[in-house]
Amino acid sequence: MMTNRMKRGRGMAASWYGIARTATIDRAGAWAELDDGGTGKVVTGVTEIGEGILTVLAQVAAEEMGIRPEDVTIGDNDTSRAPEAAHAGATRQTYMIGNSVALAAREARNALFEEIADHWDVPVESLRAFNGELWAEDTNLRMTMEDAVATCKGRGVVPVGSASFTAHGTGLDPVDGSGSPWQAYVFGTQVAEVEVDTWTGEVQVLGIWAAHDVGRAINPRGVEGQIEGGVVQGLGQALMEEYTTEKGHAITHGFAKYILPTSLDIPQINCSIVEDPDPKSPLRAKGIGEPALVPTAPAIMNAIYDAIGVRIKSLPATPEKILEALRNHVPGREQIAQSARLERAEAARHQSAKA
Amino acid sequence: MPKLRIEAEVNGRKVDRETEPHKRLLDFLRDDLNLTGTKEGCGAGECGTCSVFVDGKLVKSCLMPAGKANGAKIETIEGLAKPGDLTPVQRAFHKTGASQCGYCIPGMVMAATSALRENPQADIEEIKERLGGNICRCTGYTKIFEAVEIAKGVIAGTVPETALEEDMVDDSFIGANVRRLDAPSKVSGRLKYAADMKLPDMLQMQVLRSPHAHARILSIDTSEAEAMDGVACVITAQDVPGTDGFGVFVHDQPIMARDKVRHVGEAVAAVAAEDLVTARRALSKIKVEYEELPGLFDPGEAMAPGAPVIHDYAQDNLIKHIPVRKGDVAAGFAEADLILEDDFSTQQVEHAYLEPEAGVAYVDPDDVVVVISPSQNISHHRHMLAEIIAKPINKVRFIMSPVGGGFGGKEDMIYQGMLALAAMKTHRPVQLNFTREESLIASAKRHPSRVHYRMGLKWDGRITAIEFDMLSDGGAFGMSSEGVMRKAAILSCGPYEVHNLKVDTRVVYTNNTPSGAFRTFGGMQAQFATESMMDMAAEALDMDPFEIRRVNMMKVGAKTHTQQTLETASLDRVLDAAEQASRWEKGAPRVRGATRKDLNGPDTRQPCTLGARIKKASKDSDESERVA
Numbered sequence: 001m002m003t004n005r006m007k008r009g010r011g012m013a014a015s016w017y018g019i020a021r022t023a024t025i026d027r028a029g030a031w032a033e034l035d036d037g038g039t040g041k042v043v044t045g046v047t048e049i050g051e052g053i054l055t056v057l058a059q060v061a062a063e064e065m066g067i068r069p070e071d072v073t074i075g076d077n078d079t080s081r082a083p084e085a086a087h088a089g090a091t092r093q094t095y096m097i098g099n100s101v102a103l104a105a106r107e108a109r110n111a112l113f114e115e116i117a118d119h120w121d122v123p124v125e126s127l128r129a130f131n132g133e134l135w136a137e138d139t140n141l142r143m144t145m146e147d148a149v150a151t152c153k154g155r156g157v158v159p160v161g162s163a164s165f166t167a168h169g170t171g172l173d174p175v176d177g178s179g180s181p182w183q184a185y186v187f188g189t190q191v192a193e194v195e196v197d198t199w200t201g202e203v204q205v206l207g208i209w210a211a212h213d214v215g216r217a218i219n220p221r222g223v224e225g226q227i228e229g230g231v232v233q234g235l236g237q238a239l240m241e242e243y244t245t246e247k248g249h250a251i252t253h254g255f256a257k258y259i260l261p262t263s264l265d266i267p268q269i270n271c272s273i274v275e276d277p278d279p280k281s282p283l284r285a286k287g288i289g290e291p292a293l294v295p296t297a298p299a300i301m302n303a304i305y306d307a308i309g310v311r312i313k314s315l316p317a318t319p320e321k322i323l324e325a326l327r328n329h330v331p332g333r334e335q336i337a338q339s340a341r342l343e344r345a346e347a348a349r350h351q352s353a354k355a
Numbered sequence: 356m357p358k359l360r361i362e363a364e365v366n367g368r369k370v371d372r373e374t375e376p377h378k379r380l381l382d383f384l385r386d387d388l389n390l391t392g393t394k395e396g397c398g399a400g401e402c403g404t405c406s407v408f409v410d411g412k413l414v415k416s417c418l419m420p421a422g423k424a425n426g427a428k429i430e431t432i433e434g435l436a437k438p439g440d441l442t443p444v445q446r447a448f449h450k451t452g453a454s455q456c457g458y459c460i461p462g463m464v465m466a467a468t469s470a471l472r473e474n475p476q477a478d479i480e481e482i483k484e485r486l487g488g489n490i491c492r493c494t495g496y497t498k499i500f501e502a503v504e505i506a507k508g509v510i511a512g513t514v515p516e517t518a519l520e521e522d523m524v525d526d527s528f529i530g531a532n533v534r535r536l537d538a539p540s541k542v543s544g545r546l547k548y549a550a551d552m553k554l555p556d557m558l559q560m561q562v563l564r565s566p567h568a569h570a571r572i573l574s575i576d577t578s579e580a581e582a583m584d585g586v587a588c589v590i591t592a593q594d595v596p597g598t599d600g601f602g603v604f605v606h607d608q609p610i611m612a613r614d615k616v617r618h619v620g621e622a623v624a625a626v627a628a629e630d631l632v633t634a635r636r637a638l639s640k641i642k643v644e645y646e647e648l649p650g651l652f653d654p655g656e657a658m659a660p661g662a663p664v665i666h667d668y669a670q671d672n673l674i675k676h677i678p679v680r681k682g683d684v685a686a687g688f689a690e691a692d693l694i695l696e697d698d699f700s701t702q703q704v705e706h707a708y709l710e711p712e713a714g715v716a717y718v719d720p721d722d723v724v725v726v727i728s729p730s731q732n733i734s735h736h737r738h739m740l741a742e743i744i745a746k747p748i749n750k751v752r753f754i755m756s757p758v759g760g761g762f763g764g765k766e767d768m769i770y771q772g773m774l775a776l777a778a779m780k781t782h783r784p785v786q787l788n789f790t791r792e793e794s795l796i797a798s799a800k801r802h803p804s805r806v807h808y809r810m811g812l813k814w815d816g817r818i819t820a821i822e823f824d825m826l827s828d829g830g831a832f833g834m835s836s837e838g839v840m841r842k843a844a845i846l847s848c849g850p851y852e853v854h855n856l857k858v859d860t861r862v863v864y865t866n867n868t869p870s871g872a873f874r875t876f877g878g879m880q881a882q883f884a885t886e887s888m889m890d891m892a893a894e895a896l897d898m899d900p901f902e903i904r905r906v907n908m909m910k911v912g913a914k915t916h917t918q919q920t921l922e923t924a925s926l927d928r929v930l931d932a933a934e935q936a937s938r939w940e941k942g943a944p945r946v947r948g949a950t951r952k953d954l955n956g957p958d959t960r961q962p963c964t965l966g967a968r969i970k971k972a973s974k975d976s977d978e979s980e981r982v983a
């Protein structure tokens with residue numbers, strides 16, 4: 001099956017990334033209310049750009065409030081009607097807005113718990129709520145969240161909460177760049193397996209193994225979706241995408257010229273979700289939106305090298321570039337160059353030892 | 356204008372309408388019938404977001420003149436299931452999380468439905484081929500494939516219907532695969548993106564863009580355009596009442612070109628008119644006199660003496676330089692057994708979100724200027740717009756419409772200001788929908804970058820020093836460039852503890868399409884270089900690539916490149932996870948593809964040859980047509 005024409009190889013790359021805004025303090029606000037029928041209402045300044053944050057926030061609010069995610073309504077992103085939550089970017093939504101919603105929802109739930117504990121005459125710490133039910137531990141006191149909200153309101157209290165979550169990044173020193181740009185970091189590693197057609201220069205990525213630390217996966221399927229999407233954008237940048245201009249005029253002014261990955265370019269993507277909880281935030285989750293893309297292109301370039309012995313240092317590795325590199329390729333030349341470098345390093349070391 | 360009469364069956368209902376002869380089927384469906392589930396992602400037959408069935412065949416409605424639909428039977432995303440209901444394909448998309456931003460999804464659902472109608476037994480390879488005309492920028496297609504396979508099974512009766520239901524939740528919603536709450540609205544085409552919105556009395560905006568990369572504007576004459584019947588207003592930089600200028604870090608970009616243009620595609624003037632055709636015609640009546648200036652297209656030349664100056668405030672064309680220093684680089688290299696030196700470059704990349712920029716603005720009864728758009732940063736946009744239109748901040752209101760993909764590309768306020776100005780000038784709602792070409796030439800890209808790299812290592816693989824020098828092309832405006840350089844610098848040398856380093860990242864102005872925020876914000880450009888170097892070092896030192904990374908990796912207590920002490924670090928765990936999951940065969944990366952034993956496992960796909968996979972469709976199954 002493996003002919004001389006088709007060559008396979010594997011490569012890997014590691015990566016790291018910071019969560020939330022860079023080298024600055026980051027903040028996000030949210031309001032929450034436990035509403036009639038045992039439903040929840042959450043308002044925050046920025047949410048979905050496709051990554052699934054609405055669902056994550058609903059899960060977080062539901063968990064805190066003791067209701068179900070589908071019973072959570074998330075208000076519109078509106079600068080005149082919602083508290084500030086800054087922007088949808090910087091892999092910050094789960095971390096910043098997730099935590100802010102968790103804290104706001106917790107506050108609303110606590111307001112309700114106070115009333116119910118008094119109503120039942122039990123310590124507030126004994127109360128638990130999950131999935132639309134509320135109960136006092138070690139008793140048979142139990143009611144639906146719908147009844148709990150009605151009871152709370154009957155006592156004259158609307159259970160509401162609000163919160164602001166802060167991430168303490170610091171600026172960089174203008175001279176040596178020192179500083180603590182983020183309070184949470186994630187790490188990732190990807191392996192790529194490719195097949196290179198040495199006649200056409202075409203590279204197919206057949207498999208990607210992507211291991212990423214996300215702190216805590218609120219919605220594992222959503223995390224996979226982010227990894228898969230990131231990997232494919234990384235693959236596009238590695239192999240085909242290139243916005244080209246000539247004296248400032250775009251040559252690639254449509255999708256006929258600007259080539260994007262389609263369903264036929266997709267490797268099997270095998271995700272491994274690693275959870276190294278964030279110690280500095282209530283949810284302990286971090287993020288995945290951007291980091292998923294970082295190691296893909298270098299892993300693919302390392303795999304191409306493994307397959308055909310040419311190293312593409314200038315993205316994208318188009319068929320033309322691969323063919324050109326193969327034409328200029330002298331087997332073993334990289335190795336010869338390496339040993340020359342080793343000798344030079346040796347010589348330099350002797351010199352500096354003498355000096 | 357002569358009218359065109361169309362009699363057709365649309366989603367099972369008889370339709371008999373007059374429309375304009377220039378319309379495409381896509382326009383007829385969206386504008387005349389308000390079936391906005393069918394999207395326009397490119398208008399050129401290249402993305403599939405406009406897919407519908409015409410007489411049972413999957414068709415790209417942007418390529419079909421409306422007149423050709425006369426007498427046809429048309430089915431759109433809205434007609435697949437009864438209102439409030441979903442087909443098995445739609446339910447499967449919901450189940451697997453196959454919709455992210457959702458903009459490609461109506462078209463993708465149509466293509467998947469078509470695939471299963473054409474061949475209810477299609478295997479995964481055939482399904483992929485049949486979806487080949489539909490682009491999705493968000494999902495990486497994987498969950499879409501999964502959804503189509505489940506739907507296929509359910510329709511064929513080989514998989515129980517329960518496969519479409521939500522997974523059970525144990526004792527916590529955290530860590531549960533809760534189905535996406537926004538999926539039903541996306542798979543059914545019900546969700547309204549900005550371009551799908553219609554307000555009563557709404558005007559359509561079109562933008563006149565610069566044909567030059569660098570030119571002085573000598574005059575703009577809008578009088579003829581303004582005098583046209585149906586034109587409500589023409590706006591230029593002269594209409595800005597406050598302090599013009601926006602940008603994420605430096606406010607160097609005017610709402611519309613002021614005195615000069617700095618890149619091809621920069622907005623120069625805009626027209627708001629009763630309809631799109633009038634607005635387009637009016638653009639051709641605006642006369643702009645330019646005096647061309649020498650252009651700057653290579654970032655390498657930007658800082659050379661005598662280079663054209665793009666912005667007066669930056670005579671050296673430098674937008675930002677971020678230095679990071681740690682330890683003693685000279686000593687680090689002196690101590691090295693091996694020094695590698697090389698150059699790397701990355702290209703300019705387009706976000707290619709399937710939803711082109713779009714927005715609506717109006718002035719509300721309380722004199723609040725309201726802008727509805729898929730903005731990734733409504734808080735910052737309202738700050739900037741308040742300054743630009745000289746209003747108190749609570750008189751500016753930004754609403755984030757559903758975002759059909761962003762990836763950083765919708766963080767810049769490149770059109771919302773024009774909408775606001777036209778709404779203020781006319782006191783009518785105004786809508787602007789970019790074409791794909793406009794989106795491509797006017798929106799920011801991923802920074803193209805060049806990295807010069809030096810790395811010193813010991814025989815045992817330990818890195819002793821790194822010198823990392825990056826030059827990036829910021830294009831005509833600053834946008835997010837400063838932040839991108841900062842992130843690139845901070846992450847530059849990768850997840851390794853390096854005791855001696857010297858990092859410089861620079862970004863300069865040119866007359867190229869501006870660069871801005873793009874998923875990883877400089878992180879991928881920098882780490883592409885580092886991760887290539889790591890493998891080159893591993894080869895030279897005869898080490899396994901995982902091993903050389905373990906030797907250098909940051910652990911708890913490590914000092915980062917910016918000298919922050921890490922309190923957690925998980926590189927060891929992700930390295931182990933990837934190595935194990937991929938069944939990695941240990942060895943130095945010395946072109947051993949031909950001999951390695953870990954290839955071609957069950958967790959890879961088979962290589963493909965285009966066009967080889969569509970099997971003969973089984974056409975006899977009428978039943979599948981109805982249920983699919």
Ligand code: FES
Nearest residue numbers: 398400402403417
């Ligand atoms: S294919 Fe019709 S809009 Fe893209």
Ligand code: FES
Nearest residue numbers: 456457491492493
């Ligand atoms: S979900 Fe496919 S383009 Fe966004």
